[in-house]
Amino acid sequence: GQQVMQIPQYQHVQEGEDFTTYCNSSTTLSNIQWYKQRPGGHPVFLIQLVKSGEVKKQKRLTFQFGEAKKNSSLHITATQTTDVGTYFCAGRPYTEDTDKLIFGTGTRLQVFP
Amino acid sequence: EAQVTQNPRYLITVTGKKLTVTCSQNMNHEYMSWYRQDPGLGLRQIYYSMNVEVTDKGDVPEGYKVSRKEKRNFPLILESPSPNQTSLYFCASSLGLAGANEQFFGPGTRLTVL
Numbered sequence: 305g306q307q308v309m310q311i312p313q314y315q316h317v318q319e320g321e322d323f324t325t326y327c328n329s330s331t332t333l334s335n336i337q338w339y340k341q342r343p344g345g346h347p348v349f350l351i352q353l354v355k356s357g358e359v360k361k362q363k364r365l366t367f368q369f370g371e372a373k374k375n376s377s378l379h380i381t382a383t384q385t386t387d388v389g390t391y392f393c394a395g396r397p398y399t400e401d402t403d404k405l406i407f408g409t410g411t412r413l414q415v416f417p
Numbered sequence: 418e419a420q421v422t423q424n425p426r427y428l429i430t431v432t433g434k435k436l437t438v439t440c441s442q443n444m445n446h447e448y449m450s451w452y453r454q455d456p457g458l459g460l461r462q463i464y465y466s467m468n469v470e471v472t473d474k475g476d477v478p479e480g481y482k483v484s485r486k487e488k489r490n491f492p493l494i495l496e497s498p499s500p501n502q503t504s505l506y507f508c509a510s511s512l513g514l515a516g517a518n519e520q521f522f523g524p525g526t527r528l529t530v531l
Contacts (some may be wrong), residue, residue, distance in 0.1 A: 391512070
């Protein structure tokens with residue numbers, strides 16, 4: 305079936321180091337969304353990318369959507385302890401005319417002060 | 418305050434005992450979804466609804482039922498729960514298609530089936 309994998313599964317960094325998580329889909333996506341889930345919390349929407357090759361920035365966070373619309377990345381510059389949490393990508397398969405949304409497996413980020 | 422609420426937040430039950438998890442949103446959203454979250458598997462969509470009386474299966478619908486009689490409510494029903502349905506469940510709503518709009522998630526319901 306359709307899958308969205310994320311790597312790495314876990315990442316531990318020292319505060320101030322950069323962090324990147326990668327999202328790879330087995331199928332072309334209409335768009336990609338990114339969510340952050342703090343420990344014990346619920347997913348919170350960060351951003352949506354729609355266009356092939358699109359790059360968006362939110363302060364220290366940079367999001368990219370691949371040219372083929374099958375992969376995406378989230379890069380955090382100079383991590384802070386407030387960045388701790390699990391980051392999920394989510395995409396809607398291009399061929400689907402339904403509202404199926406497939407989430408990635410998530411990357412858990414731990415930041416040590 | 419715009420929000421999605423779920424009840425109960427925690428539930429321990431036994432195999433075969435029917436249960437309902439309620440979900441309600443106050444944002445007048447047309448689209449609502451249910452997800453389950455399991456370690457290493459991320460969030461998997463169970464069912465979604467694009468409008469009142471319109472529901473469809475997500476990726477893992479087996480063992481679950483939903484209904485959408487009112488726009489604000491989208492209950493999840495487990496007719497005969499089994500231990501493999503032990504999980505963290507999230508309800509979410511969005512203004513438009515979940516795949517094209519920001520989803521607002523509820524606080525989650527942690528279900529344990531013994």
